[in-house]
Amino acid sequence: MDKDPRGQPAPGAPLRQLLVAVGEPLIDLLAAPAGLDADVRDVVIVEPEEDAAGRPGDLVLVIGARGRSALRQVRSAGRAGASAVAVKIHDDQDARALRDAALDAGIALFGVGRDVRWEQLESLVRSVVDNARLTDDADAGEAVGDLFSLAQTVAAMTGGAVSIEDVASRVLAYSRSDDDVDELRRLSILGRRGPEPYLVMLREWGVYERLRSGEDVVRVEERPDLGIRRRMAVGIHAGSQPLGTIWVQEGATPLQERSPRALLGAARVAAVQLVRQRAEASAAPRLRENLLLGLLDGKVDAEGVAGTIGAAANRPAVVLVFTVRGVAGVADRPELELERSEMTGLISVHAAAYRRSALVTTAGTRVYVLLPDLPSHALPGVLGMTREIVAAAGRQLRAAVQAGVGSVVPGLDAVPQSRAEADRVLDAMGRDLDAQIATIADVRSRVLVSELLTVLGGAERYRDPRLEALFAHDAEHAGSLARSVLAYLERFGDVRSASAALHVHPNTLRHRLRRAAEIAGIDLSDPDERLAVHLHLLLRRRHERNR
Numbered sequence: 001m002d003k004d005p006r007g008q009p010a011p012g013a014p015l016r017q018l019l020v021a022v023g024e025p026l027i028d029l030l031a032a033p034a035g036l037d038a039d040v041r042d043v044v045i046v047e048p049e050e051d052a053a054g055r056p057g058d059l060v061l062v063i064g065a066r067g068r069s070a071l072r073q074v075r076s077a078g079r080a081g082a083s084a085v086a087v088k089i090h091d092d093q094d095a096r097a098l099r100d101a102a103l104d105a106g107i108a109l110f111g112v113g114r115d116v117r118w119e120q121l122e123s124l125v126r127s128v129v130d131n132a133r134l135t136d137d138a139d140a141g142e143a144v145g146d147l148f149s150l151a152q153t154v155a156a157m158t159g160g161a162v163s164i165e166d167v168a169s170r171v172l173a174y175s176r177s178d179d180d181v182d183e184l185r186r187l188s189i190l191g192r193r194g195p196e197p198y199l200v201m202l203r204e205w206g207v208y209e210r211l212r213s214g215e216d217v218v219r220v221e222e223r224p225d226l227g228i229r230r231r232m233a234v235g236i237h238a239g240s241q242p243l244g245t246i247w248v249q250e251g252a253t254p255l256q257e258r259s260p261r262a263l264l265g266a267a268r269v270a271a272v273q274l275v276r277q278r279a280e281a282s283a284a285p286r287l288r289e290n291l292l293l294g295l296l297d298g299k300v301d302a303e304g305v306a307g308t309i310g311a312a313a314n315r316p317a318v319v320l321v322f323t324v325r326g327v328a329g330v331a332d333r334p335e336l337e338l339e340r341s342e343m344t345g346l347i348s349v350h351a352a353a354y355r356r357s358a359l360v361t362t363a364g365t366r367v368y369v370l371l372p373d374l375p376s377h378a379l380p381g382v383l384g385m386t387r388e389i390v391a392a393a394g395r396q397l398r399a400a401v402q403a404g405v406g407s408v409v410p411g412l413d414a415v416p417q418s419r420a421e422a423d424r425v426l427d428a429m430g431r432d433l434d435a436q437i438a439t440i441a442d443v444r445s446r447v448l449v450s451e452l453l454t455v456l457g458g459a460e461r462y463r464d465p466r467l468e469a470l471f472a473h474d475a476e477h478a479g480s481l482a483r484s485v486l487a488y489l490e491r492f493g494d495v496r497s498a499s500a501a502l503h504v505h506p507n508t509l510r511h512r513l514r515r516a517a518e519i520a521g522i523d524l525s526d527p528d529e530r531l532a533v534h535l536h537l538l539l540r541r542r543h544e545r546n547r
Contacts, residue, residue: 012041012057013128015084015108016308017149019290026116026124027086029294030095031102031109032304038083038108043125045118046073058082059110059125063118067094071101078105086110086121095299103301111299124156147173147273151246154266158259160231160248164270167242169199198228211235212242215267217260222250230255234263236270243274289361292370295412296363296419302412311357311372311412318382319406319418320369321426322347322389343367343401347389354385366426368419372412379408383437390436402429405439424451453539467536470520481519484512486537489530 016036019029032038041057048065050073060077062070067090077085078101085102089095089111102109112121128149151162155175163174202208202220210218212235222230230250236243246266248259256262291308294300296319306313324343344360344367351358351369359370371382386403393401404426406418421440428446429435440447456462470482480502487498488509499509513524523529 012039013125013149014039018059018125018128026121027110027112028299029108029290030089030099030111030299031107031301032308033103033106033301034108035304035307040083040125040129042129043122044082045122046077048073056081056083058084060085061118061122062087066090068097071097074098074101074107074109075105078102078107082107084108084110086112088112088114088116090114099299099301120156124153128153147270148175150266150269150273151175154246154248154262157256157262158232158248159253159256160250160259162246162248164236164244164246166244166274169245172244207233211245215264217263232259232263234260234267236267236274238271238274243271246270289359292359292361292368293363295359295370295415296361296368298416302415306372306412309357309359309372313413314411315372316374316376316378316408316410317370317372317412317415317418318374318378318408319415319422320371320382320386321404321406321419321422322367322369323365323402323426324393325400325402343393346392350385350389350392354381366423368422370415374408379405379439382408383439386437402426402435403437404429405437407440449535449538452535453542456535456539457542464532464536466520466522467533467540470516471540473519481512481516482537482540484509485516485524485533486541488513488524489534489537493524 014037015029015032018040019027019036039057040059042055042059043061044058045061045063047063048069058077058080060073060082062073062077062085065073066088070087074085074087085107087098087109089098095111098109098111147164151164151173152175155162161175164172166172205220207218207220210216211233215234215237217232217234220228220231220233222228231247232255233245233247235245246263248255248263291300291305295302295305302313305311322343344362347367347369348358348360351360351371355371355373357372359372361368371378374382383405386405390401390403404422404424406420406422406425409415409418424447425438425440425443428443428450429438430446435443467482470485473479474482484498484502484504487501488495491497491501495506495509499506502509504512516522517524522533524533
């Protein structure tokens, strides 16, 4: 084990720092039974036929053994006292088996992406550990150390030389580079700030204006006459507030194709690190979001999350899910996305006021809230907070917001069940904007029908091919036979009520029903056939609405 000059174990990088500096899509945290403050001080590689060696502070990379074939190495790494083990995962069954083994062995577990090269992961982890050690030796702030780790990570992902600057073009952090660097980079690093003549040229070219205006990656072409090599840059922002810039200079080889994506992701991570007042650790907000996503999916152990957010794993908890169904006066997607972002901020404020340890994250178009540490009989208070959020969204965001409330579960281990129920409730609410908030008790029958339709939609053998002839006839003749049958069935076979809803004469509807029965060969006097036809027509309507 490496030691410092005083004979103490050399400092390392906490697991939380590895998650930020390396993170998705390379690694995914599956278990952290000892929490995320455990240090990684070295990287050890083991082959499939070996028992995993390791010492406290080691991250063990299990090379060549994928999925459950690595169970032996996970257990032996835990027995050896290693801090963490990394394994490539095939599927969810692998993840569950390996997670259980890691929890039993008391060792943190990282799932590694299938296409990740082990030498790439080893290099990135070592760079993070090295930078953490350098930062500790220099007695520098944690945020700066993380920026150096981030710069080195981006350099490895892009193949270039990276520097991170603030809004005054002062160099905050930079990557190590074995390639020759151009004059601009050399002078910037030596002077800790870009030289003024170069900065003037960049301003004249409009580079800084573009960097301040959004997240677009800006390309600066090579200028041999000025000693400037090709580079890319992206602005770092907190909302509309510019915080700085990340630059990557091309070296001896061209920048990699994924460089723009790597820069964009790095800018978002750097933004969190630069907003110091939000940090217990510089990347805590994003890390908390990732932990919640893992907990919702059942990939992260509850004890590890509880320790990180300061909550009790065995106290009641509930999951809420929100979505924007429509925004008044908003037509284009960017503006709608902005409304969703503002909604997330609004939800975060309300949730934090209700529970200090609340977690909020987004997945697609949905915003999830975990409320842990609830008292007994918490549901009325949870529903009250949810109503406040929906009402505030309507006032402040012009947004039609719906919320599904899962059942209160006894502890964090059962959070995936509460999340699944909240999702089912929101699905059942559909686009009925009159239904703003619901629990399973409010929409149980809708949930049942919705899940039956999901089963029917995914199982071809249950489909009635006769109805396809009806749909084809409507498509060919711009008809509405299927819609007429559905209206009739939804109104208990009351022709007058159904014809009024369709705005046609009752005799017209009777004619359509007879014609539909002839084309499809169905018997609407048979109760079983009516039920089957009704389900098929509801499924068809769902597909049309989701197009």
